[in-house]
Amino acid sequence: MRTLILIYCLFLVTSVAFSQNCSKYYPMEEGTSFQYTMTNKKGKTEGVTDYSITNVENTGGVTTATMNMKFTDEKGKEILVSDYKISCTGDVVKIDYNSLVPAQMMKQYTDMGMEMEISGTDIELPNNLSVGQGLEDANVAIAIKMTGMNMNIKVDQLNRVVEKKESVTTPAGNFECYVITQDNISEIMGVKQTMPSKLWLAEGVGMVKQETYNKKGDLTNQMLLTKLNN
Template sequence: MMKKAMLFVAALLACHVANAQYFCTTEGTELHYVNYDEVGQSVSDETMTVKNILQEGNTVKASYYAKIVTTKAKNNTSYTLFNWSYDGKNTVCTEDLMYGPYIASDSDPDKYDEVARMKMLDDRKFKGDNSFTIKDSAQGGETIPDRSYQLILNMLKNEVNISGAAYMGEEQVHTRAGKFDCIKISYLMRTKIVLKSKTLRVTEWYAKGVGLVKSEAYDTKGKLDCKTLLVKIDK
């Protein structure tokens, strides 16, 4: 009886550790999202597949391979990749900005590696930091450091600046995928492509063991620009 109790406690602890990070660590899980425009119309469906689960010492890593299918458009499929890690204190996510262009160039996805990524980053003159971090036990009102990056895409210089970021506390979010206890984050995102710039107030909700559950972006006049919702999880 004592042995069974000890095994039960060990299992509970293992589950707690596995879900301490703000991303999924179950290989093959699919996270389904719907992206909406400013009037609430669905504009694309996005599926993130969890792969490459890896434990390195106290750090666990995972990759989210995203396929985005845009409605009512030709050549409507695009791809991107998010790499996650958790060291026991911080969850870090970095979008691999080169994965999409690599796939779009009709290159073999199985041959995409660090050498190919670094070459493409150099060709596109990438500079800066496009990662973001979610701290364990972050308190509402706690600020998050600014970050920025730039690169050449489609022959045009793209610049992105993230500022005024802060944790907004915890909040429960309900979607078609279920009910989630989330950390809420808000920040200003300014994008500039050559001479055209745009500023949005972005708010995001992340759940442990899942990742992004909900995202909303409003312009400087308070008008909705876009929204993303998690609608289904397939394991």
């Protein structure tokens, strides 16, 4: 379950773009950093995720940024450190689905004698967002092979729609955001779970807030931008 939660959190947070030159959303400069605090439905802190841009390269009209992520639990224990890449071409930013599975996690499984196969569809976000606009679906699937047993994990982002514009205030400031709704469907060993979510996205900043709900529409957790240094 910890594996699914970490992949799921990565999938949500990286559902947004990271470029000043070829996207309106998120700065793409080395040294830029930001922090999100995750809370449960009662407002209790469950963990903190710190991001920093460690490298930016421009080759053949494609801009690629390397993002470092560190997840710390509610007790201050470092749970995961990972790097992933985001590429930007023209007016669309793509997040490679392979990058959504942390190398540290893959190494742990490999050291245990397991094999992992990853497939999926890159996450895309265009510059020209507008209320009512539909966005492309995305997914990542992981097949874990071990002696005498195989385990399949899949996370889909479906029905992605720009719902409205809204002002949001967080400890990091006040932001004018587009609100993107989507259905997140996870599947482990044939057992499916649907988790609708909303994503608040601000120009030049990126994700400001994200809320996840159960199938009844009740809030289950929230991620909020609490620090920004750009």
